[in-house]
Amino acid sequence: MAVEFRVLGPVEARIGDRSIELGHARQRCVLAVLLIEANQWLSADQLLDRVWGERVPHSGRDTLYGYLSRLRHALQVTDEADIVHRAGGYVLTVDGDAVDLHRFRRLLADARAADNEDDATALFGQALALWRGEPCAGLDSPWVHIVRAELDRQRWAAELDYADLRLRTGRHTDLLADLTSLTAAHPLDERLAGQFMLALYRAGRQADALDHYQQVRTRLVEELGTDPGPELQHLHQRILTADPDLAVPLTAAARSPVVPRQLPAAPGLFTGRLTELAALDRALPTTVAATDVP
Numbered sequence: 116m117a118v119e120f121r122v123l124g125p126v127e128a129r130i131g132d133r134s135i136e137l138g139h140a141r142q143r144c145v146l147a148v149l150l151i152e153a154n155q156w157l158s159a160d161q162l163l164d165r166v167w168g169e170r171v172p173h174s175g176r177d178t179l180y181g182y183l184s185r186l187r188h189a190l191q192v193t194d195e196a197d198i199v200h201r202a203g204g205y206v207l208t209v210d211g212d213a214v215d216l217h218r219f220r221r222l223l224a225d226a227r228a229a230d231n232e233d234d235a236t237a238l239f240g241q242a243l244a245l246w247r248g249e250p251c252a253g254l255d256s257p258w259v260h261i262v263r264a265e266l267d268r269q270r271w272a273a274e275l276d277y278a279d280l281r282l283r284t285g286r287h288t289d290l291l292a293d294l295t296s297l298t299a300a301h302p303l304d305e306r307l308a309g310q311f312m313l314a315l316y317r318a319g320r321q322a323d324a325l326d327h328y329q330q331v332r333t334r335l336v337e338e339l340g341t342d343p344g345p346e347l348q349h350l351h352q353r354i355l356t357a358d359p360d361l362a363v364p365l366t367a368a369a370r371s372p373v374v375p376r377q378l379p380a381a382p383g384l385f386t387g388r389l390t391e392l393a394a395l396d397r398a399l400p401t402t403v404a405a406t407d408v409p
Contacts, residue, residue: 117130117195117213118130118135118190118193118195118196118209118213119213119215120150120196120209120213120214120215121214121215121247122147122150122151122214122215122216122250122251123215123216123219123245123246123247123248123250123266124246124247124248124249124250124252125247125248125251125252125253126143126144126146126147126150126251126252126253126254128146128189128190130192130193135189135190135192136189137186137189138182138185138186138189140253140254140255141166141182142182142185142186143253143254144166144251144254144255144256144259145162145166145179145182145183145186146186146207147251147254147259148162148165148166148258149162149198149205149206149207150207150209150214150216151216151262152207153207153208153209153211153214153217154206154207154208154209154211155206156201156202156204156205156206157204157205157206158203158204159176159179159203159204159205161204162179162205163175163176163179164258165256165258165259166179166256166258167256168256168257168258169257183198183200183205186198195209195210195213196208196209196213197209215245216250216266218242218245219242219245219246219269220269222238222239222241222242222245223238223239223242223269223273225238226238226239226242226276226277227276232280232283232284233284235280236277236280236281236284236286239273239276239277239280240277242273243270243273243274243277246270249263250262250263250266250267251263271301274297275306275307275310278290278293278294278297278307278310279310282310282313282314282317283364285363285364287313287314287317287318287363288314288318290310290314291311291314291315291318294307294310294311294314295311297311298311298327302330302331302334303331303334303335303338303339305331305343305344305346305347308327308328308331308343308347309346309347309350311324311327312324312325312327312328312350312351312354313350313354313361315327316354316361317361317362317363321354321357324354325351325354325355328343328347328350328351328354331343331347
């Protein structure tokens with residue numbers, strides 16, 4: 116069964132439903148560094164710096180070797196990953212898709228390159244579903260903090276791109292619940308505010324869209340001493356005047372054709388025109404006979 120490594124949340128290694136024991140936090144931090152830099156050679160000094168920063172213990176190198184030995188032993192349950200000692204350094208050899216971080220990045224690249232919007236939507240959804248919380252949760256080193264901030268930035272960019280795509284494809288109603296929680300967590304993000312306003316407007320909630328703009332503007336002024344940028348101001352003006360170009364794009368609207376929910380009743384017996392019906396009856400035998408000619 117395939118092994119799966121996870122760093123987009125607590126650091127874990129799993130084979131099916133079974134978790135691989137990875138040891139205490141510092142040892143898991145060694146594995147996290149190797150997973151984030153999967154298939155890349157790292158010197159022992161690089162590992163020491165990334166795991167301990169400036170607080171390398173006096174016996175740090177021996178401690179590191181002990182962690183690596185125990186991790187290598189733990190990974191013997193699978194032949195799909197190995198920690199290889201090479202030229203004074205180490206490399207974790209593994210299929211990139213076995214590590215959630217690298218699978219996340221591949222799915223994002225595929226989503227952004229996709230020609231079909233439905234395919235792109237599915238790929239974005241798969242990528243974001245890999246996240247289980249704070250990257251490398253519970254681990255602490257200066258390098259981990261930097262990586263964590265960068266991964267959060269990549270996730271946030273993906274969330275915003277995904278929201279733009281869903282707006283373009285007419286999925287604003289389904290998107291509203293997600294945007295509501297995102298705006299609560301990121302109240303000063305102007306791109307997100309614009310997405311939320313547009314989704315509200317397309318859902319027939321013009322007043323709520325305008326009210327959200329005022330809330331964002333008030334917080335920006337009070338907390339940052341600045342007004343919204345020109346792009347958000349322009350969107351506010353377009354919503355205020357009900358700009359018809361803000362409606363759902365025609366291609367998106369065409370994705371969900373109206374399906375009849377009730378068919379008309381079956382027609383009753385035909386009545387009237389007795390003379391014409393009699394003429395048709397007289398003509399019928401002649402017509403049938405003609406069809407018998409070889």
